[in-house]
Amino acid sequence: MKMAKNLKSEGRNGTKKLFWMKLTNMAKPHERFWQFTQFALYLVSNVLYSFVGNKMHGEDYITDLPESIIETILTKLPLRDAVRTSVLSSKWRYKWATLTELEFNDTCVSVSHIHSSALAAAKLVKFVNQFLLLHDGPINRFTIYSSYLQRFPYLDQWLLFLSRKDVQELNIGFCQGDWFRAPSCLFSCKKLTALELVRCVLHPPLYFKGFPNLKHLTLQQVHITRDAVENLISSCTLLESLTLLYFDSRKLTIRAPNLTCLVLEGEFKDICLENTPMLAVISVAMYINDDIAQHYDQSSSCNFDQFLGGVPSIQRLTGHGFFTKYMSIGNTLGEIQPTYRQLKVIDLYQVSFDNLKEIMVILRLLLSAPNLQVLQIGGSADASLATDAVDLDFWDKECPRDATFEQLKSVKMTQMLGLPHEMRFIEFLLGNSPVLELMDIAQNVHDETDENHDQSEMYTEILGFETASAEVVIEFTENYV
Known part of the structure; x- marks a missing residue:
């Protein structure tokens, strides 16, 4: 309240500072992208207003903007709007083609007059293809989330293109249709530092020796064998954060010497943490079915020691569902x-x-x-x-x-x-x-x-x-x- 009061007394400047304070500090992480987008659109509209108002005086503010400001504006806009900035001036033309962080989603296409999801998907694929064809320079982060895409023959060529661009962060998720099968060229992206896959079938090839630079791995609703996921985790020796959601591996052993954050959600019979000396934050949501419940009843091992025996550096522990019941077995x-x-x-x-x-x-x-x-x-x-307690x-x-x-x-x-x-x-x-x-x-x-x-x-x-x-x-x- 004290901060808000001081800012209010500063008039317009204070209001701007308060806006930025709310934008960067008070917003939830998933809301910040849209807030930044709204601010960028506000900034562009003001620039255009100045451009029109001053054109009569021979001034062209929008062309004279510093390169760093142009790049900042483009990074805050949805890709569809970033492409449209080419009409602003010759200096802006194809500036979007040098963006290093690309996020494709359903907003990249206008569907106001489209009543077919197949047509919307075709338009989105065309947009991505044309964007990548005209792109010039490195791509550090590539993200695509869509509810339109249901078949994925084009994904292979996109990932092949990205592997040649030395992409560092890759996020892929589709919520309709079949689960997509990760193409073999994915495993050629050796510069990856962050990987997120949603609704995916993942079969690492036999020759795969891990992502040498990977630090963050998120797998949500991913079909992968127990051996494959354990080998994937252990072979990424720099891995710091691991998230496995809706994961039904039943038994899972995690070996990751640099892991600091672990998030698990799914049906597990056993979870064993080995060689995780740096692990500081653990969040686990465990669900059970009849088979797992029977396993719990027959188990004689101490799950407490098995799960927490290798995490001497733990700072925060969160457990949901049947986690406490799981930990109680043999304890x-x-x-x-x-x-x-x-x-x-x-x-x-x-x-x-x-x-x-x-x-x-x-x-x-x-x-x-x-x-x-x-x-x-x-x-x-x-x-x-709420019955009479025993013991x-x-x-x-x-x-x-x-x-x-x-x-x-x-x-x-x-x-x-x-x-x-x-x-x-x-x-x-x-x-x-x-x-x-x-x-x-x-x-x-x-x-x-x-x-x-x-x-x-x-x-x-x-x-x-x-x-x-x-x-x-x-x-x-x-x-x-």
Whole structure:
């Protein structure tokens, strides 16, 4: 508020600064492209206005713009509009043909009078072909996302063209029709530093030895064998960020010595992290079917050690779906060492507080992370779980009551039902966190008039718990589900 007030007092200049502040800082990442585009169009329209207004005086501002400004304007425009700037002046003609970052999508063609997706696809293919034919110079980034394209015979020639341009970033995704098969020339793009494929069939050739410069890899809904994806990951020795979405590999071993960020979502029986000493950020969403559930019931290995045993540098851990259940298999508290000294943030969701094994996973993480600062736990939203709990004596007999969380400052508990184990866990945190500043508890309420759900009783009990921190603020909210 203070910043906004100061900017407002500066008049027009302040307004411009505030616009840029909102544009670059407040927008969500996926909104920034369109905001920059709108600003670029605004800038071009003002330039054109000046051009028309000053032509009578023999001045041509648009032609006299510095090369750097012209390039900046072109990079902020959709490619279709960038091509149209050729009519502005001779200096602008074919300037778009030297762009190094190309993003093709459905907006590249006008479909206001087209009622056939096949015709729209044909127009898009023609636009891309003509653009690449006239392009002059290097291409650092090539992106194509489309809902029109359903068959992909032209993709081979595009990628062959790009491989000869030493493309560094490649993003390809189609949301209609068949999944596209990655052509063999893709594996000749040795300068790639970032690769994203969506709805793709990927079969690396036998001679493929990895992308030597690849640092960022995203595969979403990609058909690839377990051996192929494991070899792809391990052969890209500079890989820093790996994202596998809607990925059903069942068993997966990741070996990546420079990996710092890992995002997984899909159906997995086992995930093993080996040789990942730099891994700092992990986000996993796990789903199960009957086959995987049976595997969990029969498994005897310790998934906690298998998954987190090779990540001593972890700083943030996020788990969704059945992640906590997966981690609970074979896990025991035992003698816990402060293994994860850099772990500062833990976010776990869909935790079943009627399952003591899942609670023990959370406790083991807490006890292994002496510098933890932020903890967020989301419980199960199933009200049918609100039954009499068993093993409540665990908190008195086995839970380490002398544990102290010296750095924990913020705890947020969501989807709470007031289950006995939930209450004991909250009591445990409040009593062992001496610098805790905020305990935020969101309770599930199934109806605003639900008389069977007495929130005040739960709140009164929590407010009666002893707190190790004199500064802690306990807040209550209600989620109507």
